[in-house]
Amino acid sequence: MSVTAPPQPPRAAKPVVRPGDRIFAGTARVAALTIMLALAGVFVFLALEGYPGLSAPERIYAPATDFWSYVGPLVFGTILAACVALVIAVPFSIGVALFISHYAPPRVAVPIAYVIDLLAAVPSVVYGLWGGLALAPATRPLIDWLYDNLSFIPFFAGPPSVTGRTMLTAGIVLAIMVVPITTAISREVFAQTPRLHEEAAMALGATRWEMIRLAVFPYARSGVISAVMLGLGRALGETMAVAMVLSATPVVTLNLISNSNPATIASNIASNYKEATPDKQAVLIATGLVLFAVTFVVNFAARWVISRGERNLTR
Amino acid sequence: MSTSTPLEPDTFAITADLAQPRLPAWAVLLDVVLAAGVAGLLTLLLGWSPYAGLVLAIVLAALGMPLWSLLVEGRRAAADRLATSVVWASFGVVLVPLVWLIWLVVKNGIGVINSEFLSYDMRNVIGEGGGIYHALWGTILITLAAAIISIPIGLFTAIYLVEYGRGSRLARVTTFLVDVMTGIPSIVAGLFALSLFVLIFGPAIRIGFGGAVALSLLMIPTVVRSSEEMLRLVPSDLREASYALGIPKWRTIVKVVLPTALGGIITGIVLAVSRVIGETAPLLVVAGATDTVNFNLFNGRMTTLPVYIFQQYSQPGIVGPAGGDPPGYARAWGAALVLIAIVMVLNLVARIIGTYFAPKTERRR
Amino acid sequence: MAKSIDVSDLNIYYRDFLAVEGVNMTIRAKAVTAFIGPSGCGKSTFLRTLNRMHEVIPGARVEGKVMVSGQSLYDAAIDPVAVRRQIGMVFQRPNPFPTMSIYDNVLAGSKLNSKKMKKAEADSIVEKSLTRANLWNEVKDRLAKPGMGLSGGQQQRLCIARAIAVEPEVLLMDEPCSALDPISTSAIEDLIHELKSEYTIVIVTHNMQQAARVSDDTGFFNLKATGEPGHLVEFNPTNKMFTNPDEESTEAYISGRFG
Numbered sequence: 001m002s003v004t005a006p007p008q009p010p011r012a013a014k015p016v017v018r019p020g021d022r023i024f025a026g027t028a029r030v031a032a033l034t035i036m037l038a039l040a041g042v043f044v045f046l047a048l049e050g051y052p053g054l055s056a057p058e059r060i061y062a063p064a065t066d067f068w069s070y071v072g073p074l075v076f077g078t079i080l081a082a083c084v085a086l087v088i089a090v091p092f093s094i095g096v097a098l099f100i101s102h103y104a105p106p107r108v109a110v111p112i113a114y115v116i117d118l119l120a121a122v123p124s125v126v127y128g129l130w131g132g133l134a135l136a137p138a139t140r141p142l143i144d145w146l147y148d149n150l151s152f153i154p155f156f157a158g159p160p161s162v163t164g165r166t167m168l169t170a171g172i173v174l175a176i177m178v179v180p181i182t183t184a185i186s187r188e189v190f191a192q193t194p195r196l197h198e199e200a201a202m203a204l205g206a207t208r209w210e211m212i213r214l215a216v217f218p219y220a221r222s223g224v225i226s227a228v229m230l231g232l233g234r235a236l237g238e239t240m241a242v243a244m245v246l247s248a249t250p251v252v253t254l255n256l257i258s259n260s261n262p263a264t265i266a267s268n269i270a271s272n273y274k275e276a277t278p279d280k281q282a283v284l285i286a287t288g289l290v291l292f293a294v295t296f297v298v299n300f301a302a303r304w305v306i307s308r309g310e311r312n313l314t315r
Numbered sequence: 316m317s318t319s320t321p322l323e324p325d326t327f328a329i330t331a332d333l334a335q336p337r338l339p340a341w342a343v344l345l346d347v348v349l350a351a352g353v354a355g356l357l358t359l360l361l362g363w364s365p366y367a368g369l370v371l372a373i374v375l376a377a378l379g380m381p382l383w384s385l386l387v388e389g390r391r392a393a394a395d396r397l398a399t400s401v402v403w404a405s406f407g408v409v410l411v412p413l414v415w416l417i418w419l420v421v422k423n424g425i426g427v428i429n430s431e432f433l434s435y436d437m438r439n440v441i442g443e444g445g446g447i448y449h450a451l452w453g454t455i456l457i458t459l460a461a462a463i464i465s466i467p468i469g470l471f472t473a474i475y476l477v478e479y480g481r482g483s484r485l486a487r488v489t490t491f492l493v494d495v496m497t498g499i500p501s502i503v504a505g506l507f508a509l510s511l512f513v514l515i516f517g518p519a520i521r522i523g524f525g526g527a528v529a530l531s532l533l534m535i536p537t538v539v540r541s542s543e544e545m546l547r548l549v550p551s552d553l554r555e556a557s558y559a560l561g562i563p564k565w566r567t568i569v570k571v572v573l574p575t576a577l578g579g580i581i582t583g584i585v586l587a588v589s590r591v592i593g594e595t596a597p598l599l600v601v602a603g604a605t606d607t608v609n610f611n612l613f614n615g616r617m618t619t620l621p622v623y624i625f626q627q628y629s630q631p632g633i634v635g636p637a638g639g640d641p642p643g644y645a646r647a648w649g650a651a652l653v654l655i656a657i658v659m660v661l662n663l664v665a666r667i668i669g670t671y672f673a674p675k676t677e678r679r680r
Numbered sequence: 681m682a683k684s685i686d687v688s689d690l691n692i693y694y695r696d697f698l699a700v701e702g703v704n705m706t707i708r709a710k711a712v713t714a715f716i717g718p719s720g721c722g723k724s725t726f727l728r729t730l731n732r733m734h735e736v737i738p739g740a741r742v743e744g745k746v747m748v749s750g751q752s753l754y755d756a757a758i759d760p761v762a763v764r765r766q767i768g769m770v771f772q773r774p775n776p777f778p779t780m781s782i783y784d785n786v787l788a789g790s791k792l793n794s795k796k797m798k799k800a801e802a803d804s805i806v807e808k809s810l811t812r813a814n815l816w817n818e819v820k821d822r823l824a825k826p827g828m829g830l831s832g833g834q835q836q837r838l839c840i841a842r843a844i845a846v847e848p849e850v851l852l853m854d855e856p857c858s859a860l861d862p863i864s865t866s867a868i869e870d871l872i873h874e875l876k877s878e879y880t881i882v883i884v885t886h887n888m889q890q891a892a893r894v895s896d897d898t899g900f901f902n903l904k905a906t907g908e909p910g911h912l913v914e915f916n917p918t919n920k921m922f923t924n925p926d927e928e929s930t931e932a933y934i935s936g937r938f939g
Contacts, residue, residue: 237500
């Protein structure tokens with residue numbers, strides 16, 4: 001067993017280590033350390049380059065006046081877009097995951113899972129292209145209808161955009177990008193429900209749906225929660241789809257169907273990088289650091305939920 | 316065959332009835348046909364868009380069945396039918412954007428692609444014409460460079476995690492950091508590369524190699540994850556058999572472990588490449604955009620296909636005298652078709668390698 | 681009210697594979713019927729056809745008839761869900777729902793049918809079922825604790841309580857003691873004896889002594905040869921089966937000469 005143990009500090013006799021082994025093990029260790037360095041580098045370089053952005057000349061932040069009032073609407077927009085995306089994506093993800101794990105005939109379940117994975121393979125810029133040129137105009141009847149009938153809800157206060165390039169459209173595109181991620185994880189945990197528990201429910205005279213509620217959902221709860229959070233991480237960081245759909249203005253509004261929509265942090269960087277002076281560049285990098293921090297917290301929470309769920313079930 | 320001794324007949328009274336009123340098997344078919352008919356008729360009469368008609372048909376079909384069931388079969392069966400309808404409908408709805416998107420990309424892209432489109436760049440192109448030659452080369456070079464950086468780092472990290480670092484603190488930290496890396500938004504990776512090169516070369520720097528660095532930051536965690544999983548699947552019997560022959564550990568890894576896991580590792584790498592090849596944001600930030608071919612990763616701006624699509628979309632040019640869409644849109648669709656084709660081919664290749672070399676383990680569906 | 685079950689010419693398939701062939705038997709009401717036989721001979725598969733749990737496995741189907749009190753189980757008009765309410769099942773390994781308390785586990789089945797149950801009514805079902813499963817005294821002070829915290833034997837009795845809480849008329853038991861220690865096994869066997877007065881019980885067991893101890897009738901399943909379908913060799917009152925069986929192979933199996 002000593003072969004798999006990590007190298008021990010020298011004992012009485014020094015173990016013989018072949019030069020080949022030493023070089024190979026060393027290379028592997030260096031690779032692992034590189035990852036650590038790279039990640040540390042992300043923090044350090046973003047901080048170094050972004051720090052001046054926190055206190056740039058006031059005109060850089062126009063129309064805002066300082067960094068926090070500049071980044072505030074962006075954070076709001078980021079969270080709003082991600083929430084809209086999740087509200088749309090989560091029910092569909094759970095439905096599709098159940099379809100693959102429990103409803104579809106087993107013979108077609110695997111190809112169907114592959115088709116859903118294809119959704120994840122489509123590059124985000126193509127989603128943006130589709131969202132801006134096809135989906136946005138197609139949503140106009142929908143947003144007109146929402147405005148006519150539901151304008152008392154702040155989300156649909158209007159006036160409706162004539163281009164269809166609204167927060168709602170961006171949310172739909174983001175939702176489509178989130179669906180494959182949450183579906184993939186949810187269907188894994190649904191399929192892992194012990195057969196014994198499913199049969200126990202069936203033998204009590206449960207219908208398929210009751211069986212799913214009795215045996216599958218309680219078992220899969222933490223897995224689904226973490227799937228949703230990983231999807232949230234994706235939605236928060238997605239750039240192109242939002243940048244290509246929204247024409248952004250720095251406002252804070254819940255209105256999902258009007259012409260003026262807040263940008264997200266990521267889309268704001270993408271649409272401003274080009275004209276960026278060094279000062280502006282620093283500000284954009286600083287907002288990137290904020291985005292990194294937010295997604296880090298969300299992903300971290302997701303992992304924590306997963307590990308806690310694993311511990312609960314292996315008890 | 317079987318012998319059954321005569322027993323006293325059933326003397327107990329029949330209690331609960333097992334036969335419940337049930338809808339016949341063709342009820343579902345009827346429901347779908349009716350829903351489609353009603354929705355189709357309304358769509359035609361009221362002049363709605365076909366998408367609205369499709370959505371209406373799905374909603375009608377999904378609600379019709381449980382309602383009917385509620386009348387005939389009772390509450391529990393109706394709830395079950397409703398769940399079934401909702402699950403099927405959600406799958407149907409999710410397919411709509413996928414089909415719509417692929418249909419549009421193919422329809423709008425196929426007419427654009429010709430030898431000129433593939434072999435010309437965008438220098439001095441105003442209005443129609445031009446192509447993706449420069450973007451194709453940019454994509455190939457930057458992705459290749461990213462792969463050259465990420466594969467050794469990713470693979471050796473996986474080897475470290477599985478073969479050397481088991482349980483050590485460095486291994487645990489690395490696993491955690493790989494998780495963190497998986498969640499880095501792509502634009503943040505781009506900003507990181509930008510900061511790095513700006514620090515070295517000054518604020519105006521835009522080079523293709525920076526894009527490669529950003530992409531490898533996104534690629535490494537995928538490579539580590541998939542390689543690690545594959546290496547763990549190699550049975551330890553194989554390693555022990557090799558040690559027992561007196562083969563040193565590193566040669567065991569190179570000659571026994573890696574070849575056994577090779578198929579899976581390559582699958583993982585190809586999937587990782589197909590993931591980063593469509594990345595736009597980091598390249599936009601650090602590699603910039605240009606209209607001409609640039610073969611030098613270390614000097615000057617470099618355009619990739621995704622960035623090209625974004626460029627053509629955001630600055631589509633002037634609508635010609637004939638009217639219609641600006642010329643950039645057509646080029647964007649054409650480039651999108653090429654990009655999707657590349658990604659799909661890579662995915663397919665990964666699938667094929669994966670199934671050919673798959674370790675024979677049983678798995679529940 | 682218990683029920684008898686008549687099986688005639690039953691063939692059981694997994695897709696195209698014939699697993700069990702030509703079973704004929706009558707299972708008496710309010711008696712314990714045991715199935716014995718070597719591994720893989722189809723006893724469990726046959727048991728699962730008696731409450732239509734068999735078809736839960738994709739591709740599984742049957743030919744022939746299973747009559748329960750004059751109703752054919754595999755008629756198109758029969759709802760498998762209703763069948764499973766009438767014919768409960770206990771599995772090889774105890775399988776309480778891991779996220780539910782003991783209390784909720786017992787009620788899991790009954791809650792499906794009544795939208796709102798009064799607290800007192802629910803309490804009485806729990807107490808009655810756990811008492812009948814000989815578990816009440818052991819768990820009455822910790823009903824809110826998770827069912828997974830119990831010992832294996834207690835978990836299995838909890839599963840029996842859960843099955844009888846829906847008031848079925850037949851109880852199918854698929855090797856209910858195979859994962860349990862001897863003391864828990866004897867507790868379950870005692871329980872089977874007591875339940876016999878109210879339920880028709882069918883039990884699959886690997887343990888011939890257990891079959892001899894608990895059952896009134898015994899069916900012996902065997903394979904004709906490796907790869908051939910399983911079939912019912914002999915079905916007789918247990919006394920006769922273990923003292924003077926009709927078939928030579930039964931005697932060979934029971935006396936331990938093969939299998």
